[in-house]
Amino acid sequence: MRQDCWPAERVSNMVARLGIDDVRPQISGRTLPAKAVVGEVVPVSALVWREGHDAVSATLVLISPSGEQTRVPMQQEVYRPDYVHAVFIPREQGLWRFRVDAWSDPMATWRNAVEKKVAAGQTEAQLANDIAHGADLFAAAIAQTPSPGVLEAARATLLDASLPLAERIAPGTSAEVQAVLAEYPLRELVTRGPIADILVERRAALVNSWYELFPRSTGGVDTQGNPVHGTWATTAAALDRVAAMGFDTVYFPPIHPIGEVNRKGRNNTLDPEDGDVGSPWAIGSKHGGHDAFDPALGDEDAFLDMMDHANELGLEIALDFALQAAPDHPWAKQHPEFFTVLPDGTIAYAENPPKKYQDIYPLNFDNAPEALYAEIYRVLMYWVDLGVTTFRVDNPHTKPVNFWHWLIAKVHETDPDVIFLAEAFTRPPRMYGLSKAGFSQSYTHFTWKTTKAELTDFGQLLVDVADVSRPNLFVNTPDILHASLQEGGPAAFALRATLAATLSPLWGVYSGYELYESRPVAEGSEEYLDSEKYQLRPRDFGAALERGASLEPYLTLLNHIRRTNPALQQLRQIRFHDIANDKIIAYSKVDADSGNAVLVVVNLDPHATQEGMLRIDAPSVGLNPGETFDVHDQVTGERYTWTANDTGNFVRLAPEKNVAHIFRLPEVPQARREALAYRQISDHDYRP
Structure with a gap:
């Protein structure tokens, strides 16, 4: 016996009677749960196989967080031989468990055999054994079916020797019989697959529109035109406009006391002037740390009043959770072990060569982890107890991943509704x-994807990793003013917003985007001139709107379109359509629950009119090749009649008029919806 052979008992434990492979969704070998939200269409697939030619089928077994068990028949896939699929829509938040059971399908084996033999011209005498075997199978199926009338009738006809052979066989192979057997299958050699988990969060974890604003910039100006520091009262007033635009979540950069030691001046200078407010990410001063308010904004009671107003408007408040400290943060004196102390006794400030952040001390998670973890958890729960249920986490990829796993799990033990957004512009292994x-x-690299090829690859990747990562596509941030916005004018702002709002159910806008703010601090830089990170930036949104110099109406329309089209609220299905113009991108999304289908066509050139013939991939949107259908543009209200043929349909987009079409397509028939939900899986092979 070869020394490297595995023991026979180990082999027998690894290989089951029927094969069940490539079960999806599955994350890191089932050691971590896949992701979903309440109401999301979740496709499940597996490769099932067996020896020989007998039919094999499968059942999806689901166990809800409350313990209810459900069995869902799985269908054979069209696009991938030997694969089966099913979809389910979780209606309950919490940890779901599922497995795929494979089983020998004697009824399907019998049906396949007799149909082929009849088609080959075999006689009744030659099929005598098949008929007898079929009768036995029907008897077994009848015994386990609550309402077996259809099966009893088929068996009786099969045994009626007075009928012609074809008539005897036909009922036993009919669609009615197959429908009953799908619900109450006759199963042999049942083999259970491995158990996997899906963590189902509240719907806002997937479907949400974010708006970022600095509370301190909401104070307007005084009679001399000088900026006035905002308060929680002025912030509450600013929320009305945000709610009217249809946003769901308002994100505030840090709202804590700002360090005075090494405070940064305007445009990130090292020599601040009197009155400079500093960077809010330099957290902590004599007024307190991460569990305190910037006194210029107001106290806890004023904050809670603002929160009440946000709730009345249907807005959720997200806070920045930045684990770093200013030199005068209370931690620097009380807990120097939380930081890296240099040989000269000073605490190391943050660096990202050649950049230096003299106003920030990064935390060291290895010096005193037990005490540091406990303090961070205490601080976070202070805000959760005040009613904050969403946090945008600053630079999480610079902290240990096991810390985040511990912290998030601990918070979810008592508060499962809390949502964490990772601001992690980093390499894919860290992001995922x-x-x-x-x-x-998670934030993504969307901001830097501008060409048709880049956006196509990016859009497909979003679907590939949907079981792992939910992308929040911010069009800009206080740190990122992409060159396309600096150079493209208002049309660039409109087209980028269209892409972000339709490629993902999650998207975000940083305040000032609607005013087309586009001046960088220097040529080639992505930093804003007079960045709001270092100074107050009051904006007169109303005046801009009155003179027609605002994107606000279009942002409002985009959010309305997203809310009224379920296809734009799902992440797991997208199809790019062919148009022979690299300046126009076209893609569709379909919701397998409602049948809603949307086709988005965007002119990627903000400077010139682009046109071309768009060829629709008909099956991907539930249409038949060659079918004529109506499309309704949700942007302009116009309607057109198109045909799904090789010639295509003419589109023309002039940036000064309209950068995009967002077409509502005919509703997908019920019979075709499930196939569209799993077809995407067969097109991509990313296995996180």
Whole structure:
């Protein structure tokens, strides 16, 4: 016996009677749960196989968080031989468990055999054994079916020797019989697959529109035109406009006391002038740390009043959770072990060569982890107890991933509704590692994807990793003013917003985007001139709107379109359509629950009119090749009649008029919806 052979008992434990492979969704070998939200269409697939030619089928077994068990028949896939699929829609938040059971399907084996033999011209005498065997199978199926009338009738006809052979066989192979057997299958050699988990969060973890604003910039100006520091009262007043635009979540950068030691001046200078407010990410001063308010904004009671107003408007408040400290943060004196102390006795400030952040001390998670973890958890729960249920986490990829896994799990033990967004513009292993560790959402590299090829690859990747990561597509941030916005004018702002709002159910806008703010601090830089990170930036949104210099109406329309089209609220299905113009991108999304289908066509050139013939991939939107259908543009209200043929349909987009079409397509027939939900899986092979 070869020394490297595995023991026979080990082999027998690894290989089951029927094969069940490539079960999806599955994360890191089933050691971590896949992601979903309440109401999301979740496709499940597996490769099932057996020896020989007998039919094999499968059942999806689901166990809800409350313990209810459900069995869902799985269908054979069209696009991938030997694969089966099913979809389910979780209606309950919490940890779901599922497995795929494979089983020998004697009824399907019998049906296949007799149909082929009859088609080959075999006689009744030659099929005598098949008929007898079929009668036995029907008897067994009848015994386990609550309402077996259809099966009893088929068996009786099968045994009626006075009928012609074809008539005897036909009922036993009919669609009616197959429908009953799908619900109450006759199963042999049942083989249970491995158990996997899906963590189902509240719907806002997937479907949400974010708006970022600095509370301190909401104070307007005084009679001399000088900026006035905002308060929680002025912030509450600013929320009305945000709610009217249809946003769901308002995100505030840090609202804590700002350090005075090494405070940064305007445009990130090292020599601040009197009155400079500093960077809110330099957290902590004599007024307190991460569990305190910037005194210029107001106290806890004023904050809670603002929160009450947000709730009345249907807005959720997200706070920045930035684990770093200013030199005068209370931690620097009380807990120097939380930081890296240099040989000269000073605490190391943050650096990202050649950049230096003299106003920030990064935390060291290895010096005193037990005490540091406990303090961070205490601080976070202070805000949760005040009613904050969403946090945008600053630079989580610079902290240990096991810390995040611990913290998020501990918070969810008592508060499962809390959502964590990872601000992690980093390499994919880190981004997806944070998602697997528990982050509900993640920033992405969308801002830097501008060409048709880049956006197509990016859009397909979003679907590939949907079981792991939910992308929040911010069009800009206080740190990122992409060159396309600096150079493209208002049309660039409109087209980028269209892409972000329709490629993902999650998107975000940083305040000032609607005013087309586009001046960088220097040529080639992505930093804003007079960045709001270092100074107050009051804006007169109303005046801009009155003179027609605002994107606000279009942002409002985009959010309305997203809310009224379920296809734009799902992440797991997208199809790019062919148009022979690299300046126009076209893609569709379909919701397998409602049948809603949307086709988005965007002119990627903000400077010139682009046109072309768009060829629809008909099956991907539930249409038949060659079918004529109506499309309704949700942007302009116009309607057109198109045909799903090789010639295509003419589109023309002039940036000064309209950068995009968002077409509502005919509703997908019920019989075709499930196939569209799983077809996407067969097109991509990313296995996180």
